[in-house]
Amino acid sequence: VVLRESPIAIEREGAPGAVVFVCEHASCRLPEELGTLGLDDRALRSHIAWDIGALDLARGLADAVDGTVCYQRFSRLAYDCNRPPEASSAIVGRSETYDIPGNQGLDPAQRSARVKGIYLPFRDGLAALLERRQAAARATVLVTVHSFTPVYFGTPRQVEIGILHDSDTRLADAMLAEAQQMGSSFVVRRNEPYAPTDGVTHTLVEHGIKRGIPNVMIEVRNDLLVKGAMLDPVVEYISNMLNGAMSNTGSSSVRR
Numbered sequence: 001v002v003l004r005e006s007p008i009a010i011e012r013e014g015a016p017g018a019v020v021f022v023c024e025h026a027s028c029r030l031p032e033e034l035g036t037l038g039l040d041d042r043a044l045r046s047h048i049a050w051d052i053g054a055l056d057l058a059r060g061l062a063d064a065v066d067g068t069v070c071y072q073r074f075s076r077l078a079y080d081c082n083r084p085p086e087a088s089s090a091i092v093g094r095s096e097t098y099d100i101p102g103n104q105g106l107d108p109a110q111r112s113a114r115v116k117g118i119y120l121p122f123r124d125g126l127a128a129l130l131e132r133r134q135a136a137a138r139a140t141v142l143v144t145v146h147s148f149t150p151v152y153f154g155t156p157r158q159v160e161i162g163i164l165h166d167s168d169t170r171l172a173d174a175m176l177a178e179a180q181q182m183g184s185s186f187v188v189r190r191n192e193p194y195a196p197t198d199g200v201t202h203t204l205v206e207h208g209i210k211r212g213i214p215n216v217m218i219e220v221r222n223d224l225l226v227k228g229a230m231l232d233p234v235v236e237y238i239s240n241m242l243n244g245a246m247s248n249t250g251s252s253s254v255r256r
């Protein structure tokens with residue numbers, strides 16, 4: 001049941017900065033083995049399949065702070081790597097207004113094949129990356145990078161950048177304080193448009209909190225992530241927030 005292709009990709013592992021950017025929803029591609037899940041092209045390219053622009057954002061941020069990027073190569077419709085296997089939302093039969101026929105009525109063997117083919121190798125690959133850093137006594141900060149759709153169930157969202165956290169609020173607090181100090185052309189909010197009660201902090205808990213690594217989840221509205229003129233100021237703003245927060249919390253500064 002192991003997929004032919006590994007679900008995890010790591011870029012810039014040798015980069016000197018402290019931040020490991022993780023993008024669980026980087027891709028809209030389905031593993032060949034799963035076909036189209038019964039979806040048409042429009043659905044397969046929409047925000048239900050992936051976080052539009054999130055990988056570009058993660059790469060831009062990694063470039064700005066000399067960090068590392070770790071991402072999942074397949075669509076979250078195959079398996080949502082920001083959810084544990086026991087969560088029903090790990091493999092969804094419906095997302096926003098779309099039915100996903102290929103995910104409905106799965107038997108335990110089919111679910112377990114996705115867990116073994118996608119979730120476990122991604123989880124273990126990320127854990128191994130963090131352990132290699134720990135073994136080399138490298139300072140590490142975990143930042144998960146996501147995007148959200150400007151209109152959800154017909155309602156426009158005002159928030160542009162969400163800073164999300166679970167029980168470890170250190171990095172989020174410091175970033176929000178930094179945002180306040182910088183003043184902002186962006187609408188920045190704590191735990192919006194999602195909160196830990198929505199089940200979105202799995203990676204933070206599993207990989208950050210369990211290891212005592214400072215961690216935060218960044219959610220950016222995807223209309224701001226168009227490469228170039230739109231994306232550049234977002235990258236600059238968030239990397240300033242991060243650099244300021246890391247020097248204030250004593251996490252190794254990566255300011256150049």
Ligand SMILES: [Zn+2]
Nearest residue numbers: 025051146147
């Ligand atoms: Zn996401």
